[in-house]
Amino acid sequence: RRPSPRREGIDLLRDVAAASEPAPLPRRQPPAPARAPDERPLPELTLPIPERLPEKTVAAAREPRADAGANRDARAAAAPLRLLGPGRMGVGLDIGTAHIKLVQVRGTGRGAVVTAFGAAPTPRTAVSEGAIAKPGEVADAVRRLMRESGVRGRRVVTVVGGPGVILRQVEFPRMSERELRETLRWEAEQHIPIPPDEAISDFSILGDAPAEASAASPPPMRVMLVGTQRKLVQGLLETMRAASLFPVAIDIDALAVSRVLGANGHHPKRSDDSSVMLVDLGASGTKLSVFREGVPAFNRTVNVGGNDFTAAIAEGLGQDMAAAEATKRELGVLPDTAAARFLQPLLDELLLEIRRSIEFYLVRHERAEIRHIHLAGGGAGLKGLPEALADYLTLALGVRGEEPELKVAPLDPLQELELHPRLGDRRDAFGPQFTGALGLALREGG
Structure with missing residues (x-):
C-alpha cells in the first residue's frame, strides 16, 4: 500500500x-x-565530527550514481x-x-x-x-x-x-x-x-x-x-x-x-546529485541547513552569532554596543582593519564549524556534493564574509581547479x-x- x-x-x-x-x-x-536508513541510530548533531574526510568518501562522491x-x-x-x-x-x-x-x-x-x-x-x-x-x-x-x-x-x-x-x-x-x-x-x-x-x-x-x-x-x-x-x-x-x-x-x-x-x-534539478547549503547568521547563533531535493537533510545551530562579533569589537576597541554595531556594519570581517584581530578568533570558529558540518553531511551522503552556499539572516551582509568562507572551504575541502567553483553569496x-x-x-x-x-x-x- x-x-x-x-x-x-x-x-x-x-x-x-x-x-x-x-x-x-x-x-x-x-x-x-x-x-x-543505515541500520544505525540517528546521530545527535552534537556528536564529534571527523576532522578529515576519508579518502574513500571523497572518491565515492565523484563517482556517478547507478x-x-x-x-x-x-x-x-x-x-x-x-x-x-x-x-x-x-x-x-x-x-x-x-x-x-x-x-x-x-x-x-x-x-x-x-x-x-x-x-x-x-x-x-x-x-x-x-x-x-x-x-x-x-x-x-x-x-x-x-x-x-x-x-x-x-x-x-x-x-x-x-x-x-x-x-x-x-x-x-x-x-x-x-x-x-x-x-x-x-x-x-x-x-x-x-x-x-x-x-x-x-x-x-x-x-x-x-x-x-x-x-x-x-x-x-x-x-x-x-x-x-x-x-x-x-x-x-x-x-x-x-x-x-x-x-x-x-x-x-x-x-x-x-x-x-x-x-x-x-534547488538543483532532481537528476543532479548536488545539495544546497544555507548559513543563517542571526543575532544569537548561526543556523546551518543543507537541502537535498528541496528537503532539509541536515540542520544544526552553531553558538556564534552577530551579537558575539559586536561584543568582541566593543571589548577590543573600547566602544559601547551601539558604536560597536556600527563599526561591525562598516568594517565587517575584512582583514587589515582596526577590528580584524578581535574578530578573527570568532570568524575562525564559525568557519571551522561550517566546514565540520559539511564534512559530516558528505560522510552521511557519500555521492552528494555542495557547490552553492547561500547566506541569510542579519549577518549575511557582513563585508568580507562570503570571500572568507569561500577561500577557507575551497582550501579545507580540497576543491580542485577543474571542479565547479564553490559559490558563496548573500541570498536575494x-x-x-x-x-x-x-x-x-x-x-x-x-x-x-x-x-x-x-x-x-x-x-x-x-
Whole structure:
C-alpha cells in the first residue's frame, strides 16, 4: 500500500490540538519498529565530527550514481513545500532574538508578490534561544509593526527555530498516515530525545526510500520527523493570543527557507546529485541547513552569532554596543582593519564549524556534493564574509581547479519574486534577513 498524501507539510499546531483530545486505548502489540536508513541510530548533531574526510568518501562522491532516475523523482515528489496559490494571501511572522520580521504576500498567476513587509527590534531579553520569555512585550511590538508596515491579515504562519528544534529523517514500513501517527505514539522518543509530556512533534511523509536491487518487498517510506519543547510552542501561542492574531500553522525555519530557495530556482534539478547549503547568521547563533531535493537533510545551530562579533569589537576597541554595531556594519570581517584581530578568533570558529558540518553531511551522503552556499539572516551582509568562507572551504575541502567553483553569496529573497509597485523604492531594504518570514508567508494553507 502506498503512503497517503500528507497535508500541508509540518505544522506543530496539529500536536497541540491532538493533546487536548482523549487518547485512544493502546494496542496490545506496538506497531513494527522503524528502521533507520543505515541500520544505525540517528546521530545527535552534537556528536564529534571527523576532522578529515576519508579518502574513500571523497572518491565515492565523484563517482556517478547507478540508481539515478525514477526512484529519485518519486522520493522528491512529496516534498512538503507547496507554495501559495493564485488569489491567496499569506502573512509570515518570524520572531527572532534581535528582530521581529513580518512579510505579507499575495499569490498571482505569475507567482508571489510581496505587498507589505517590515522589521522591528525585539524587546530586550524578551526572546532567548527561541523561547519567548515576555509574551506581552513581544505582542505589543508585533502589533506596532503590523500597523507601521501596513500588514492587514490576522491569520499568520509563524515559526519555531534554533537549537530547540530537532529534525530527523527515518524510514518506516509502508502504512497510512493514521497508522504512522499511531506508530509514533510508541516510537517518537527514540528519534526525538525529549520526554513525551514535554514535546510537541509532527511528521511529513516524503515518499519512497531508495529501493535495493535485491529487495523482494516494496521499499519503505521516508518520513521527516520534527520535535520541539512544548514550552517553546506555548510561549509562541501566548504571544499570538495577546497580539489578537490567529496562527494557522507553526512551521520550522528550515522548511520556510527551503520555500524561498525553491521559489528563486536555487534547488538543483532532481537528476543532479548536488545539495544546497544555507548559513543563517542571526543575532544569537548561526543556523546551518543543507537541502537535498528541496528537503532539509541536515540542520544544526552553531553558538556564534552577530551579537558575539559586536561584543568582541566593543571589548577590543573600547566602544559601547551601539558604536560597536556600527563599526561591525562598516568594517565587517575584512582583514587589515582596526577590528580584524578581535574578530578573527570568532570568524575562525564559525568557519571551522561550517566546514565540520559539511564534512559530516558528505560522510552521511557519500555521492552528494555542495557547490552553492547561500547566506541569510542579519549577518549575511557582513563585508568580507562570503570571500572568507569561500577561500577557507575551497582550501579545507580540497576543491580542485577543474571542479565547479564553490559559490558563496548573500541570498536575494526576491530574485525571482515581485515587489508591489508601491514598495518599489524599498527594494534594497528587503534583504536576506527577511528570508524566514517570506518563506512562512509563501506556505500554501497560510
